[in-house]
Amino acid sequence: MITILLGLACVVVAVLWAWLVMRLRRRFSASYGGQTLSGLWMVVAVVPLAALAFVIVRMEDQVAAYGYRFEHVRPMQTQCRQQRDGQACHDLAQLYHQGKTVAYDSTSRWRGGTSNRRVQVIRPDPDQAVQFAQWACEAGHDEGCLDAAVWGRTPAEELATLAQGYCQKQVLLGCDVYLSKHPQALLSDMLTEAQIQALCATRNVSACIYQSRDAMAALLRAPERPSVSQIMQMVNGFTLGALAHRPETAAQQAAQVQLQQVVQVQTLGSTLMQPDPQARQALLERMMAVPMPALAPLDAP
Structure with missing residues (x-):
């Protein structure tokens, strides 16, 4: 949608520029006895439009990234911050922890398969990841609590105890965290x-x-x-x-x-x-x- 609006805006700019060039050409011709200098006016008309096209191509990734964040990330942020939705907060924590790269086609319709272009729509942000994980934890999301502890550099013993407790509650992420810290332990010791x-x-x-x-x-x-x-x-x-x-x-x-x-x-x-x-x-x-x-x-x- 954003790409379509940008394309329409570019068409409007191109039309207005062509109209302005024609008016300036007529005034120049009237002032200088009918001399039109067609080659010069062609350069004046085409070069700015070519520069505009170049800028649009360079902006395509940024526009696509903004479109993805507007359509997918912003609703989750609303659910997390205003509604305190634990799952939305946890999804955002994972998103900012891992980052996100997506594929898109020439019309910016998002799809999961391969495409000619790929763009990073979310850059990894450790501080944001911890913040959203803490909000997920406050909303009662167990994995959010674990993520906040792991990413927040909790002391090893405290983290192991916390993870073991969640594992015994059948929160599998807790089992993974504990077993990664104690590779000689058995899963059957906790479940x-x-x-x-x-x-x-x-x-x-x-x-x-x-x-x-x-x-x-x-x-x-x-x-x-x-x-x-x-x-x-x-x-x-x-x-x-x-x-x-x-x-x-x-x-x-x-x-x-x-x-x-x-x-x-x-x-x-x-x-x-x-x-x-x-x-x-x-x-x-x-x-x-x-x-x-x-x-x-x-x-x-």
Whole structure:
């Protein structure tokens, strides 16, 4: 819409300029005995219009960015600031934390696919991100509280305690924050088996991967040696759990591949059957060193 109005304004300017040039040409011709100097007047008429066209092309990205902010960001700001909508505040916090680049076509109709031009409509602004996250928290949005704590440089111990509490309330972002600070911790230390199973059943692939990894880690940490049937049951559970679901992110796929490399039937079986605790500890460390995918869905404001 803004581009259309700008185009109409340019047409009006061009018409007015052409009218002004014609009037000046007639006056000049009358004053100097009919001399028109057509070439000179052509330059006077065309050069400013060409300069105007150049400026418009250079302004296209800025106009498109303003149009996006006017249509999409300003309504969220109204909902957040005036209505104290926690979700709108959190969306804005994510927007200013990550920044936003969009594609647009020649008529500035926004679309999600590829386009000839891309423009950054929102630049990352850490201060704005923290402010909107705090407003989201004040409105009762749990993830907003976590984001405000993480981006606001909360002390590590305080942040870990806060994240653990939210994780136990099944706020998955809290689990991600806590586990990123304590990579040796198990998800099953904070959520019950039933809660993890419910997440897996709702197609949260990351929860399925955690469920299988934590079960194998518990088996490796157990003081007694498991039976062959327990080992086979664990390997089959991993195959039917962590590997049964198609990954949705690159991090999930990478975790599946690396855990599968660690959990080989021969390696796992021989290690578990050995009385040497150091072999178990070495395999456990390899397993816990695998980077795990995020449980919370990625926001895409």
